Amino acid sequence: MTSDSEDMMPMNGEDSPLEDAIDGGNVSGNVSLKKGPWTTAEDSILVDYVTKHGEGNWNAIQKHTGLARCGKSCRLRWANHLRPDLKKGAFTLEEENLIIELHAKMGNKWAKMAAELPGRTDNEIKNYWNTRVKRRQRAGLPIYPPDLHVQSFNENQPDDDSNSFSSMEAPHFDLLPYNNLEIPEFKGFDLNQQFYSGDSKLAGDPYLTYPNESCFPSSHSPKHPERPEYFYHGSNPVVSNVTPDFSQHHYDGYLPTAHSFQFSPAYDYSSNYYNGSSSSAFPGSHVILNGKPSSSEPAWAMKLELPSLQTEMGSWGSPSTPLPYLESVDTLIQTPPNELCTPACSLSPGNSGLLDAVLYESQIMKISNTNSHQQTSLASGLDDDIVDTSSQDPQTGWEPYVEPVSPLGHSSPAMFTESTPSNGNSSQFIEVTPDNKPLDFLKAGFLTCYKMLLVLIKYHVKIIPCLKHATGMLLINDPSALGVLRMECKVLSCLLTVFLLAVVSDIEILGNS
DNA sequence: AACTCAGTCAACCGCCAACGG
């Protein structure tokens, strides 16, 4: 054993660790105690002391070594950083699973949890958990995976002595204010049901009201930069049946792939916002990934369809219609129709959506002065466009597209040729020619506007769910919502512009006539 | 380049229980 004098560190040099350690300390009684980050010099003093004397008697360290740290601080430093048996680095997937499981059993008993994780400190586990809770809270998601929810309650039955906790220690499944999150519109958003509609076991689970957190990956996670967050598939028929235990939760460490998530009813589409890859950009994109309709395509797929247009040619509204890309909407807005048209789609403008169709029509009108179109009743056109609700999906209320050519609900050219005078040659395109009575011409012009408005409304309605969801994402501070909203606003603003142009066009022509 | 923001980490603070005088 060494004497106290031997424990004292040398004080005779500029680089004296002790001098460094004391520097900047606070006065506590007649001893200046330092706060803040530990220096390597202080660490070396502490390590040296504990190596010689063992752990404990922490207050003696300050007395014996002159280290300007209180006993508490020394103990904490040793326990959390200097202990030789500490495991450095990120938590492994197994450790993360275990932490979640242990927390479900124990609650915030960090020390007990640390005892189950060799080499890990309570502080480490606490920090990890708090970060996790914070992240999930922001996303409005439950802390625990759904099946763990059940599992944990089972494990905390009274007959389980080893895991019995008081009510205060019981798993806190209501830790999050999530259930009280006030996002009225979003909360009732039927997407929530649809995410899990394929899993009756999960239906009604209050913790599944919101999308899986996989959709809200943290923008950066130094420990797991490549991991978007866990993908709790819950009762995912694909995943959960593979392994019955807790490890079934899918932590693949990578962004979802078509294969790993394609049929998960719990898989939410928002991950596609994040993914940004061409392979998944929107709900149900697994259908796109598969390149063909999937029998497992969830019912919500149709609901999530954006207003435009990203379906394959001639497949408007068909049940097998691949779901649209968000990105493609942006592309459509920014890209001239001609550039968008691949040979496969060149036969019709209808495959590219409303904006595409509108742009296409305008081009057609410009270059075509010779077309002769069949006269169509304005009234019947209106009926075809909007009013007919008999074809709506009784469940979703969504009006399926039946027009195989155009997103406008009817032949796109017809839309313009029926009533829209676009220029001085409007007589080629409208059913009411300048030869007709001025009143008829006026009526045709206003009907054109009206029709355009209805079409816009129709598409706007399809956008609303997306806006709702994006708004919800905003309310929970999800950064990806901004991009979604921005894109959707682009769509809406373009639609509005088209409408206004139609109005102006009519007014001008009316004036000329 | 400056700014913002979220995540991580380390450390401190306060409370409490155990212990010993």
Place this chain on the structure above:
DNA sequence: TCCGTTGGCGGTTGACTGAGT
């Protein structure tokens, strides 16, 4: 039994960092 000390624990805070804007 009381009281002071010590150590353990959980909550909180602030510095730092990196990504995004």
